[in-house]
Amino acid sequence: MKTTALILIDVQKGFDDPVWGTRNNLDAEENIVQLLNEWRKQGRPVIHIQHRSTDPNSPLHRNCAGFEFKSEGQPKDGEAVFRKEVNSAFIGTSLETHLRANGILNLVIVGLTTDHCVSTTTRMAGNLGFATTLVSDATATFDRRGLDGENITADEIHRVHLASLNGEFCQVLSTAEVLATLRSTEQCGTTN
């Protein structure tokens, strides 16, 4: 039960700031709550990553209210929290040491944003040898400007990034698929 961790990336209030623009997957937090509830019910490890921006103008700067976790991703007593200053949760933190010390082999990743911190952390997780799952509908991103100045929608960015990550760095599954696997594993009494 202890070898598969749920990793929440940057589920912080600052991402509700309008500065980020239009977001996709507005249900992501609801799906994260479903996964969190199941993880906690089964006593599996939950790990929270909190972005501590060094940019004083960022809504994720530690002096901003946006630095706080959203209510949906509030850590409970005993759950590990790691703070990072760059996109990857593995750079400048002891996350990798913590995972190896606790025998955690499998990571299920959710949070914000798909193409920045979630993608970077997923890539490093896979490359470091962890069996990694990315939950397609429990992550989201924002519209971005292409090099040609044209807008690219959050949905398109999300779709392309999941295609690039799937099968190369991780397995991409939906919340329902992860929950079904988790519940069948629990019923079978295995220790994964």
Added chain:
Amino acid sequence: MKTTALILIDVQKGFDDPVWGTRNNLDAEENIVQLLNEWRKQGRPVIHIQHRSTDPNSPLHRNCAGFEFKSEGQPKDGEAVFRKEVNSAFIGTSLETHLRANGILNLVIVGLTTDHCVSTTTRMAGNLGFATTLVSDATATFDRRGLDGENITADEIHRVHLASLNGEFCQVLSTAEVLATLRSTEQCGTTN
């Protein structure tokens, strides 16, 4: 002159194998040659990354002819070569140590493929604190299958990934822009 390195990612014959599907930016190798020529002329550091796949079915497996560098990316005597087994050139290699030991602060990244090894290495380079430039027309990728089973063209993948990387992990510039900057820097006699 020694603080800005050109990093060639996986410019290997194996990427000519039809197994990868349809590619974009067929001029990427020609642009890489232009950059290489200027770097060598100015005596700046050139670093080659070679992917050594652990998958015996990959055209980049070390026993395959595809493991060899393409003629356009053939290392010259004295140029550093690092071999990697995962996407990131910083994982399982001494690349970071080499860069820091040699006072290299700025990285200009080219090679294959935009959304896999190039993106992953660019993300880590930026997150590790290197001032990183990604050359838009000196990298390329292949069509991939979306989660919905639909084809996503290499051009669309390329465009979306450059938009996600630019300004967050690196500055994205064209070969012409990089060459113009490099030549003006040389003329000004600065030491960058």
